[in-house]
Amino acid sequence: MIAVIQRVSESSVKIDGEIKGEIGAGLMVLLGIEEADNAExxxxxxxxxxxxxxxGDENGVMNKSLLDVDGDILLISQFTLHASTKKGNRPSYIKAAKPDTAIRLYESFIQQLESEMGKTIQTGEFGADMKVALVNDGPVTISIDSKNKV
Structure with missing residues (x-):
């Protein structure tokens, strides 16, 4: 799994002109799922x-977590995070999970986050054409790949 995490002062996602999810201060997370991903x-x-x-803590040092600041998460599925651009100019998405696998893992990821946060996670809609808006606070943007955890 790949996550691109942006610290935001606000973020929202619209589908067909209607707001599907929105948050104030917290994290907007783009999540890419590949076939090899699992519960671990x-x-x-x-x-x-x-x-x-x-x-930021009281001294302005990045020292507090989302849990510490009682922030929110807007989670958006994004298969294009697994794009391979090694060959040619058209990205290949061969590593991205097929919808049946990806939907199951995406829903499990939402449940896991809700369990850890103790609150509802705002989301987009898997496979939909989404319009995501955000105000990146900092800016702070971090990319994490679960395959690089060791």
Whole structure:
């Protein structure tokens, strides 16, 4: 799994002109799922996201986690994170999970985050044409690949 995490002061996602999910301060997370991903990736990556110390403390040092600041998450599925651009100019998405696998893992990821956060996670809609808006706070943007955890 690949996650691109952006610290935001606000973020929202619209589908067909209607807001599907929105948050204030917190994290907007783009999540790419590949065929090789499993429950271990979900557990490791979700814990990493909610515990990342990327929020400012009283001295302005990035020393607090999402849990510490009681922030929210907007989670968006994005298969294009697994694009391979090694050959030619048209990206290949061969590593991205097929929809049946990806949907199951995406829903499990949402449940895991909700369990760890103790609140509802805002989301987009898997496979939909989404319009994502955000105000990146910092800016702070971090990319994490669960296959690089060791």
């Amino acid at each position: 990736d979900i557990t490791w990556l979700s814990k990493k996201i909610v515990n990342l110390r990327i929020f």
